[in-house]
Amino acid sequence: MRIIVTGGAGFLGRHLCAKMLSLGHEVLCVDNLLTGRRENIEEFEQNSAFRFFLHDVTTPFVLDGPVNAVVHMACPASPPDYLRYPIQTLEVGTIGTRNMLELARAKGARFLLTSTSEVYGDPTVNPQSEEYWGNVNPIGPRSVYDESKRASEALTMAYRRAHGLDTRIARIFNTYGPWMRPDDGRVISNFVMQALQGKELTIYGDGSQTRSFCYVTDLVEGLVRMLLAESDSGAAGASGSEWGINYPVNLGNPREEKVVDVARIITQMTGSSSPVKFHPLPTDDPKLRCPDISRARRLLRWEPIVSLEEGLTAVIKYFRKCLGS
């Protein structure tokens, strides 16, 4: 397959590029490097099956030759990133998504949108199944990300309904692993970097809020299965439990961890003596978030297999290397 991966120089994008290359596919990585990093993809640049395009997808991307799939991952994805780039975040999920849907349509390609558990907002049900409509503040500071992704999903479904495009939507929950940016502001990056540097571990709120953390190899395995799964026939009108592969699928680890416990585990694993410091909870921060992955199990025969301890071992090793220690 010849696939386009937007945001391919980001954390998740990098891993998807690596996986698709290892499976023998041709990968065209499109990234404007707003939050992605060239170093994430350096090792692929000698690979003749890989090409990098420095391009902002809010401008149409024109390309000769066939394309079998477009994976639209581009978007600032961590809270500090999307709060720093609020308008770009909305633009890539609206204008960018429209441009990539048009490209997929022009090429007759499959389209995979990487959406997010943030479409559930601060959920009033737990765990969240794909049927849940979410509880999102449309005008809060975080709305630049949440509403960008909700609009992306709406656009994707509209192209499926109006043009019969073969679309898929992955709703990705918290994911971690090597090649995260040390300064991306996510819980695990923060804690590991702080622990390794002997700084205070910063917990927002009282730490009793839970998160589910999926190790990146598990997540990418789920994405690849979504991308390669056979299309349903005419499922766009189906509803309820009959939802097929063209409807959103949660990808994440259903094991819930309290943020305060994650801090403790990381402190232990790094042998750090860093204390924990509690800060006020940011606006509209979700109290809990845990995927119901029944659909992924059923449609993709997928579930996470890497334990938090295994995953953290790899991340700690990676960040130690980043720090040169």
Add this chain to the structure above:
Amino acid sequence: MRIIVTGGAGFLGRHLCAKMLSLGHEVLCVDNLLTGRRENIEEFEQNSAFRFFLHDVTTPFVLDGPVNAVVHMACPASPPDYLRYPIQTLEVGTIGTRNMLELARAKGARFLLTSTSEVYGDPTVNPQSEEYWGNVNPIGPRSVYDESKRASEALTMAYRRAHGLDTRIARIFNTYGPWMRPDDGRVISNFVMQALQGKELTIYGDGSQTRSFCYVTDLVEGLVRMLLAESDSGAAGASGSEWGINYPVNLGNPREEKVVDVARIITQMTGSSSPVKFHPLPTDDPKLRCPDISRARRLLRWEPIVSLEEGLTAVIKYFRKCLGS
């Protein structure tokens, strides 16, 4: 003031243009006539304070000279319209809104977004205040409108926060009046046209769902007050009851009517002998919708004053004229 009104050839747009002209302002009406009608604005075209631009705002609109305000109303707004034009509906609320925000920013103009009660989706609270986050299906057929407007609001707030743009967001509830399209598929247009033509009145569901209907002169008065209100100083960070004019304001009539009662009133007022026919409820049709207008009362000293019977009298007269009867 020199103001741009996008969607100015639509039902509400037409009334806002008329009102602003009558107040002595200069009106630049921008409309691609996808669902708007040239005949709606015919009577202004001899007025030197009025100009019409046939233009689709998903392409940037370039204009010489000063602009004091941009009122962004363009969007297919009735369910049959946005279901017929799903992608255009999403585009005008994302790309179009971004372009109009950029225009306002370039001109140093005030920006008023006409949003919708649809951002509340199928609400779990009644009446809906502006603090309510809504219950919207991001992937249903109606999401093309609901998520388009939610993304518009998020974009508008992002421009306010990032660039200090003087923005306002009106959340408009059901509105009716002369110059509605007879075929726009809204409850009142349907009922009046059916009653006048001696056809069955079509009720979706059992008719017990309620709607609030605001007469167009009331609604436009609210919009004008929002547009002309003084800006708050630095209210972007305020929350709760301190929300100022730059936060969303509900505009609508809080008087709730059961759909079945509206059918009965219209049958009586038209002297029609049309029977009522019940049809299945469309996907995700809201069961109730009623504005809490406390903020509009407090900030704008506004509330509706036209009764349903007065308003219907005007609509029946208008549609009779349309039918040439």
